[in-house]
Amino acid sequence: MARSRPTYDSIKDEESETLLDAKVPIRRKKRRGVLIILLSTVIAATVFILAKSWAKVSTDSAGPKKNVILMISDGFGPASETYARSYYQYVNKLPYNYTTPLDEILVGTSRTRSSNSLVTDSAAGATAFACAMKSYNSAIAVDPSKAACGTVLEAAKSIGYTTGLVVTSRITHATPACFSAHVVHRDLEDIIARQQIGDYVLGRQVDILLGGGRCFFLPQNVAGSCRQDDVDVLEMADNNGFSYLQSRKEFDKLKPKQKLPLLGLFTLDHMSYEIDRDSKLEPSLAEMTAKTLQMLTHATKNNDKGFFLMVEGSRIDMAAHSNDPASHVHDILAYHETIKVVKDYVKSHPGTIMISVSDHETGGLSLARQNSEEYPQYRWLPEVIKRVKKSAYILSTELLAYEGRDKERFIREKILYGGLGIENPTEEEIKWLMENNDQLAIEFYLGTMVSKRAEIGWATHGHSGLDVNLYAYGAGTESLRGNVENTNIGDFISQYLGLNLEKITNQLSK
Structure with a gap:
């Protein structure tokens, strides 16, 4: 003072x-x-x-030690926040002026373009956050010339901070990869997995990794593997000192004093959509985040440095790619629950700040849609969404797996009524589902059936170039107010924690 x-x-x-x-x-x-x-x-x-x-x-008395929690809501645009708020209001019979956990901390917007496109992908978007640098679509923490760039996670680790990544995608997917690996293309997940457990020039940089994607850690001769070689990355992780878990029971046994580093891979591929998640098998994003915060707090208890944690609501984006409105909203609400957990932590730990931002918008969502040339009625019908019990992905999988004699009855009773709550399919819809066998096309079609009935519109199955909302919580976040570039978020984290990204970049080039 x-x-x-x-x-x-x-x-x-x-x-x-x-x-x-x-x-x-x-x-x-x-x-x-x-x-x-x-x-x-x-x-x-x-x-x-x-x-x-x-x-x-x-x-x-320079103040409490600093922690940064970067929350990334993949594919989550401003319209999706409106959608989730309106749906939650309807389901819970809340007043029209209800505010979500994110509404309360809105500070501005973030521009999303990459170095080579107005419309970014998750890799370039996360590289902007991680390296405070624009790069090309599909780049994983490399610059436009494909040279590795130091990340805020690596720079934090180099000066004594403890680090963590928590996601609902594969842990090797684009967003978490950009903080913990360096490859020229996001599809090189075989290499990303090895780097995440320390097999590169900087050595191990991440103390806690929680998410899905076990298939990239298993050698190709093991059932469920998606590697193209015989490398056993789990064995490599064990040799690097990682504790490993893959089940809900093991997760529940975790204590704040858990020995680090820790690798938790709960599914072979991405973790389930929230609408499909079996709580007996998979922890939620909020649960994983709460446990991680406990472990990071204990690990830094006697240190003068705190932690850097990145948390991603990964599957918000994937549901929007499929134009699946029910899966989209349930994953947004799961993200809201995680925001509550983190806000409570920030309140009780001075020196901690939270930033929540999206890498891009996906799907071009709109409320509502106009279905005719007549004067629009401007409706949207949340009760349609409430009736949905499963994701379009799971239902398309079940439909393709059906080998019974009465496929039409199965479609009407199990897929449409039992899964989507649709009682009145048209004959044209039944005919289309009877005749098509492409899973992705079926997934899109089921999502469209629900969207039309709920009066929800989608402009694309891909990303858009829209600005996204920027949220921040904690003392010292005032400089993020207004409209900022996505790279400014990486700059802010570097300044707040006193990081030197250039020094890490130089080390990576050796």
Whole structure:
């Protein structure tokens, strides 16, 4: 805390002092001069001692240690926040002015373009956050010339911060990869997995990795593997000191004092959509985040440095790619629950800040859609969404796996009514589902059936170039207000934690 200089009440008027001195003998004036000199010396020495003392206090009480929690809601645009809020209001019978956990901390917007396109992908988007640098679509923490760029996670680790990544995608997917690996294309997940457990020039950088994607850690001769080689990355992780878990039971046994590093891979591929998630088998994003915060807090208890944690609501984006409105909203609400967990942590841990931002918008979502050339009714019908019980992905998988004799009945009763809550399919819809065998096409079609009935519109199955909302919580986030570039978020994290990204970039080039 800054302290003001001492004040003195005994400073005399200069003119009065002169008049007084004129009346005293010269000897007394000399004696007075000596006393003044001695007094000045004492005062100067005292001020010097106090200044040193204050400087020490200022250093010792520089404030609580700093933590940064970067929340990334993949593929989540402003319309999706409106959609989730409206749906939650309807389901819970809340007043029209209900605000979500994100609404309360909106500070601005983030521009999303990459170095080579107005419309970014998740790799270039996350590279902007991680390296504070624009790069090309599909780049994983490399610059436009394909040279590795130091990330905020690596720079934080280099000066003593503890680090973590928590996602609902494969842990090797684009967003988490950009903080923990360097490859020229996002599809090189075989290499990403190895780098994430420390098989590259910097060595191990991540202390906690939680998510899906076990298939990229298994050698190709093991069932469920999706590697193209015989490398056993789980064995490599064990050799690098990682504790490993893959089940809900093992997750539930985790304690705050868990030995780090820790690798948790709960599914072979991506973790389930929230609408499909079996809580007995997979932890939620909020649960994984809460456990990770406990472990990071314990791990940094006796350190002067805190932690950097990146949390991604990964499957918000994937549902939007499929134009699956029910899966989309349930994953957004799961993200909201995670935001609540993190906000509570920030409140009770001064020095911690949370930033929540999307890499891009996906799907071009709109509320509502106009289905005719007549004057629009401007409706949307959330009750249609409420009736949906499974994702379009799971239902398309079940439909293709059906080998019974009465496929039409199965479609009507199990897929449409049981899965989507649709009681009145058209004959054209039944005919299309009977005749088509492409899973992705079926997934899109089922999502469209629900969207039309709910009066929800989609402009694309891909990303858009729209700005996205930017949210922040915690002291010191004022500079993020307004409309900023996605790279500014990486710059802000670097400044807040005192990071040197250039130094890490130089180390990576050796």
